[in-house]
Amino acid sequence: MDRNLVKLSRNSILQEETPHEVYSxxxxxxxxxxxxxxxxxxIMVLWSQFLVSASEIVVNGTQTGSFHLHLDxxxxxxxxxLPALDYAVISTANWFFRSNYVYEGGHFxxxxxxxxxxxxxxxxxxxxxxxxxxxxxxxxxxxxxSRIVTLLRTFSPPQFENGTWNMGGTCMRTRPFAPEEINNSGLDLVYRNAQLAEIDNARKLGEEKGRAFDVIDVTEAMPMRPDGHPGLHWDNRWNKGLSDCIHWCLPGPVDTWNEFLLELLRRHSSFPLSSRRHASEDVKNQYSNNERVLNSNKVTNGFNGLLRLSRS
Structure with missing residues (x-):
């Protein structure tokens, strides 16, 4: 699940109950x-930039930011x-927009x-x-x-102006765009459609195995909210002086994502899920020996998971 979406979901849940951080x-x-x-x-947050196997290219001991990707x-x-989950929310896109070398079946x-x-x-x-x-x-x-409901969150476009993320690009707007103000190059929908191209086939195969697939489609709505980014005002420990115009960190845009998510969960509420009585024990056992575990005794029977699979 997108980092901001899962944290917003957590904040919404705070109105009902204070969650315990089991593992970080x-x-x-x-x-x-x-x-x-x-x-x-x-709720589980798990980061995978590409969803597929990837290894960063290192030159003379320095990470390059480029990767070898294996599509198989x-x-x-x-x-x-996955065996511990009832719901999974996946997304990936922005990490592909860099120099990456792609392989399949052992071939470049x-x-x-x-x-x-x-x-x-x-x-x-x-x-x-x-x-x-x-x-x-x-x-x-x-x-x-067993039975899993998988939700694919579509591409949310970056909104840098006057340069790219590492070339002085900023996002300083303070109000939403009107529809006629949107500068849509068409690539946003290309990337969205690439994500959605495999959904129908997955649904057909999933029906045979009792698994459901759906889409959190945010692509057409988000270009209207250039005011939703933090710009320079974010926890910028790694890229000093750079603006964040990709992650939707301000109130507003991601609240809409959460509304989409809750509506889809409501639609799939009748989908028969397993009790997951074994899964929470698996999580507790997996992390119980890790020194970073917090309140591991709080993991009890009945594991329903929302899994964020990428940060994009």
């Missing part, structure tokens, strides 16, 4: 688990959590935005679609899973 992997919040004992409900190998860090397919001569240049949409295809297939192929 690091200060960046890449993996966090909250549990609400009175309602017997658990899923990122096992999130797949292994090409690269995204790379300067290398004599290689096949791939559009981000093609690789995004391949990653979503494998992610949805992995959910359907999960042998130890």
């Amino acid at each position: 992997e690091d200060e960046e919040g890449k993996t966090i688990i909250w549990h609400l004992p009175r309602n017997n409900f658990t 190998k899923v990122d096992e860090s999130w797949v292994q959590k 397919l090409g690269c995204i935005y790379c300067p290398d001569p004599n290689v096949t240049h791939l559009g981000p949409d093609i690789v995004i679609q391949g990653a979503i295809r494998l992610a949805l297939k992995s959910i359907n192929d999960c042998n130890n899973c």
Whole structure:
């Protein structure tokens, strides 16, 4: 689940019950688990940039920000959590917009935005679609899973003006756009459609295995809210002086995402889910020996999971 969406959901839940932080992997919040004992409900945040297997390219001991991506190998860090879940919210997109080298079946397919001569240049949409295809297939192929409702959150476009994220781009607007003010290059819908291209096939296969798939479609709504970004006013410990015009951190836009999420959960409320009596014990056992575990005794029977699979 998107980082801001899951935190907003948590804040909404605060009106009902204060969640206990069961596990936190690091200060960046890449993996966090909250549990609400009175309602017997658990939320898990798990970070996977691409959903597929990826390794960062290191040159002379320095990380480059570019990756080797394998479209036939899923990122096992999130797949292994699936048996514990009733609901999963997945998303990925923005990490593909950099120099990434793509492989499948042991063969080099090409690269995204790379300067290398004599290689096949791939559009981000093609690789995004391949990653979503494998992610949805992995959910359907999960042998130890019972019934899961999977929600795919569509592409939310960055809104940098006067430059890219690392070239002085900013987002200083203080009011929403009217429809006629939106500068839509068409690529936003291209990336959205690449994400959605695999949903129908996943639904058909999921029906046979008792699994449901749906979409949190935010792509057309979000270009109207350039005022929703924090700009320079964010917890900027890693990129000093740069604006955040990708993550929807201010009240407003992501509240809409939460409304979409709650409506979809309501629609799927009659979907038969398992009791998950074993899953919370699995989580407790998995993290009980980790020194960062907080209040591990708060994980009780009946694990219902909302899983964020990427930060995009």
